[in-house]
Amino acid sequence: MSATVGSADTVDATDPVVDGAVMRDVLGHFASGVVVVTANGPSGPMGFTCQSFTSLSLDPPLVSFAPSRTSSTWPRIRDAETFCVNILAADQEHHSAGFARSGVDNFTGVRWRPGRSGAPILEGACAWVHCRLHSEHDGGDHTIVVGRVLELAADHSRRPLLYHRGNYGLVLPRPREEVR
Numbered sequence: 485m486s487a488t489v490g491s492a493d494t495v496d497a498t499d500p501v502v503d504g505a506v507m508r509d510v511l512g513h514f515a516s517g518v519v520v521v522t523a524n525g526p527s528g529p530m531g532f533t534c535q536s537f538t539s540l541s542l543d544p545p546l547v548s549f550a551p552s553r554t555s556s557t558w559p560r561i562r563d564a565e566t567f568c569v570n571i572l573a574a575d576q577e578h579h580s581a582g583f584a585r586s587g588v589d590n591f592t593g594v595r596w597r598p599g600r601s602g603a604p605i606l607e608g609a610c611a612w613v614h615c616r617l618h619s620e621h622d623g624g625d626h627t628i629v630v631g632r633v634l635e636l637a638a639d640h641s642r643r644p645l646l647y648h649r650g651n652y653g654l655v656l657p658r659p660r661e662e663v664r
Contacts, residue, residue: 525560572645
């Protein structure tokens with residue numbers, strides 16, 4: 485069976501309206517890791533926090549992430565053409581919060597070393613993936629970025645930082661109240 489897929493802007497009048505708050509709540513049940521995407525540019529190192537990161541393909545080696553269209557950092561990283569995806573470790577919540585802020589030097593007090601192209605590899609990250617920009621695609625209020633993997637490594641002794649239901653770590657369900 486085949487189907488024709490329209491563009492992201494295609495709207496069918498019969499499509500139901502999905503409430504954004506409900507969508508955020510429901511999809512928040514999917515636990516994700518947290519990454520900081522970094523690059524080095526003419527004004528120095530830069531980076532931003534991102535949850536929407538995934539492995540995309542082994543052959544060719546590709547990863548994907550989706551920065552917000554309102555991001556002021558992604559266009560500068562795009563211009564650098566190479567970047568590093570730092571997979572944060574469980575004890576790096578401070579990096580997640582710090583790199584989520586705009587208009588500040590996110591690298592103040594952050595220990596890092598330059599990767600292959602100078603993109604920062606954050607000290608203590610449980611893994612990192614060095615990439616070259618492969619492509620970008622429309623993703624509604626986000627841009628879907630595909631990176632070609634050039635080099636990667638992991639510290640198997642480190643546990644990843646998880647984000648689940650609006651909190652770091654796994655949120656356990658509340659016990660159900662007994663129905664009488």
